Amino acid sequence: MSGRGRKAAPPPAGHRKEPPLASDGLTVTVTNKAGHTRVFDFAALKVASPMQRSLARAFAAQSRNWTSHRTAKACWDKLEQFAIFLAGLDNPPGDLDGLTVAALQSWRDQHIDTNTGRSRLAAVRAVLQRDPRLAAGPVADELARRVPAPTPSKQSYKESERDLVVLTAQRQFRAAWLRIGENTRLLNRWRAGELSKGSREWRIGKVLDHLARTGDVPRTVYPGGQKHVKNHRLLGGRDSEKTWGRLFLDHRELTALAVLLTDRFGWNLSQYDRMPVPTTGPSAGETRSRTYQVQVEKHRAGGGRWxxxxxxxxxGADSPGRxxxxxxxxxxxxxxxxxxxxxxxxxxxxxRSHRPDKEHSNLDRPAQIGPLSFGVSDDMASWWAQVSGxxxxPFQRTRRTTVSGEGRPLQHSQGTHESRYVLPDKRVQRESRAVIEAGVYEALEQARSAVFGGTVTGGxxxxxxxxxxxADCKDEEASPWPAPEGGCAADFLLCLACPNAHVHPGHHSRLALLHEQVLSLRSVLEDRNFRERWSDHLARLDDLRDRVGPAAWAAALARVTDRDRFLVRLLVKEDLAP
Known part of the structure; x- marks a missing residue:
């Protein structure tokens, strides 16, 4: 069944998915999730023909889980570098079964020290392990060596840096939003017949109607092919903001919007390429608010969890949905x-693209429709930063800043959140120092509270x-747990945590029996109850036993008196607690 409850349509009769590896054994076709194909020709690699075919087979097997050409191209580039390395050896192997441990160690040594190199090692290893001839033996053991994950090179912004990026994006997008809103209202008034025919506003409204239907203002085309804006005096100029920009964002303004969305919600840059328009749902008990359902794509989450x-x-004005x-x-x-x-x-x-006729080359991203383009590319992001000074x-650093500030995973797993966003980030490390310091002191206090706090004497x-x-109390009035009316308010078990306590050999038999009885409680109490009531007391008795010595402690059990048994029974039953 489909997600909406309709019966899924079967494929047409005779349907068969074409394998990625062509019959010639040298070309691999990768199909992205949009259905576009890209061919990789292994005959171009500078290695022997058997090696080309083996790498093509392994690459084809690896490509079965890929949904983007970008992933395939990244792996291809790394294999091309590996082929160049093999071709430069004194005795280049003719096929993958000719690879030696020494060659792989040399390849590893050249790349293990950099992020780019480690990424290359991991990608090539994943492809080579697809070959069954490298599944066992010394070469397989070398391939199985751990490759450290790349160290994140991007850090979150300092507060002043983030403010500069967000303020720049806000100025650009807000100006565009106001411009488009003003012209949209004018267009709606023209279409509703609310403007005086022939007035300046009416004539601009007519141009806006043409713009809304075609994507451009009226232009005059001269015999040489040059195009010039009609009515440029009426519009106030020929630049984009005065012409087609009256109704459409340009790439700079769309990128500014994406920066603001990433800062607010922590979305990946790739989210914006195919982001559907949010749907609107009812807000319970609210008449003036709108709740949007936004579909978020998680590219690395795996099949079924994308x-x-x-x-x-x-x-309201300050709410996330605004x-x-x-x-x-x-x-x-x-x-x-x-x-x-x-x-x-x-x-x-x-x-709206400045170059509507530009050839669409990145098939992982949506194709242009007329003069309109969709999403934000890496090049657009870099260009935006450059022209904005x-x-x-800004996207990786903005996302890292938002995720670390949010304190929880966004579009990624808990493990990725901790290993890639929290632990390596210097800003998080700086802000965590006070928390870590407080935790250390708290742990120290807990450790001190779980050891014998008094004095052991031999006389x-x-x-x-x-x-x-x-124990014997040196000064009841100096108790860490004073009673309101004076004296000590602690129960007698807590005496072992008090610095006023003195334990001499006359106490050993009673304390050894108490230790034995507390240990026996473990088998009859739930773990939680035992930890809450008895674990600290047991830890102090363990510490006291170590100070007295195991031999003396064991001998003390033979000297237990009836009075010791009576007092220990009262202590264990908590009849001597305040």
């Missing part, structure tokens, strides 16, 4: 135009001390 839904509410409302308003004219030009999924992140694409009792059920 998508999740986040509910985001717009309940940015989504503005994004919907700013992209509405472009989405309407895209729907009129071609049927297909309604994608949120759409902009910032250093480097007899001191007549100046007051006898208790477990």
């Amino acid at each position: 998508f999740s839904t986040e509910n985001i509410t717009d309940s 940015l989504l409302t503005q994004a919907l308003e700013a992209t509405a004219p472009a989405r309407v135009l895209a729907h009129s030009l071609a049927s297909g999924p309604d994608l949120l992140m759409v902009a 910032l250093s480097g694409s 007899g009792p001191d007549p100046r001390h007051q006898e208790t059920a477990t």
Whole structure:
């Protein structure tokens, strides 16, 4: 059954999925999730023909789980480097079964010290292990050696750095949102017949109607092919903001919107390429708020777990959903135009391209529809940072800042959250110092509370001390647990944690019996109850036994008196607790 409850349609009769490896054994076809194909020709590798065919077979086997050409191209580039390495050996192997441990060790030594190198080692190893001839033996053992994960090179922003990036993006996107909103309202008034015919606003509304239907303002085409904007005086200029930018975002403004979304929600850059328009659901008990259901794609989550839904509410100017409302308003004219030009999924992140005729080369990303492009590419992110006076694409660092500030996984697992985002991040490390320090002191106090806190003496009792059920007290008035009316409020078991306690050989028999009785409670009490009530007392008795010595402790059990048994029974029954 399909997700909506309809019976899934079977494939046509005779349907057969073509294998990725061609019959010539040298070309591998990788199909991405959009259905586009890309061919990789292993005949181009500078190794012997048998090696080319073996690498092609292993690459084809590895490609079965890939859904993007980008992944395939990254692996291909690494295999190409491996082939160049093999060709440079004194005795290049003719096939994979000719690989030697020495060659693989040399390959490893060249790459193990850098992030790029470790990534290359891991990718090549995964392909080579697909060959059954390398499943056992010394070469297999060498391939099985652990390759350390690349160290994250991006750090989260300092607060001042983040503020600069977000402020830059806010200025750009807000200006575009206001511009498009103003012109959209003017267009709606023109279409509703609310403007005086022939007035300046009416004439601009007519141009906007043409723009909304075609994606461009009216232009004059001269015999030489040059195009010039008609009505440029009416529009106030020829640049994009005065012409087609009146209804459409450009790439810079769309990238600014993506930066703001990443800062707010921690989404990956790749999320924006095929992000559907959020749907709107009812907000319980609310009449002035809107709750959006946003489909979030998790590219590395594995089959069946690629998508999740986040509910985001717009309940006011400072609410998270307000940015989504503005994004919907700013992209509405472009989405309407895209729907009129071609049927297909309604994608949120759409902009008007400065170069509508540019060839579509990245088949992992949606193709342009007329003058409209979708999503934000890596090149667009780097270009945005450059023209905005910032250093480097902001998306990885912005996402890292949001994730570390949120303190929980976003679009990734708990293990990835801790190993890739929390532990390596210097900002998190700085902010954690006070928490770690407090934890260390707390652990130290807990450790101190679980050991005997008094004094062990080898002589007899001191007549100046007051006898208790477990030890002699040096100064009851100086108790760490004073009673409101004066004196000590602690029970007699807690005497063993008090610095005023003095234990002499006369106490050993009673304490050894108490130790034995507390140990016996483990078998009759639930673990939780025992830990809460008796574990600290047992730890102090263990510590006291070590100080007295195991031999003396065992001998003391032979000297237990009836009085010792009576007091221990009261202690274990907690009849001597305050």
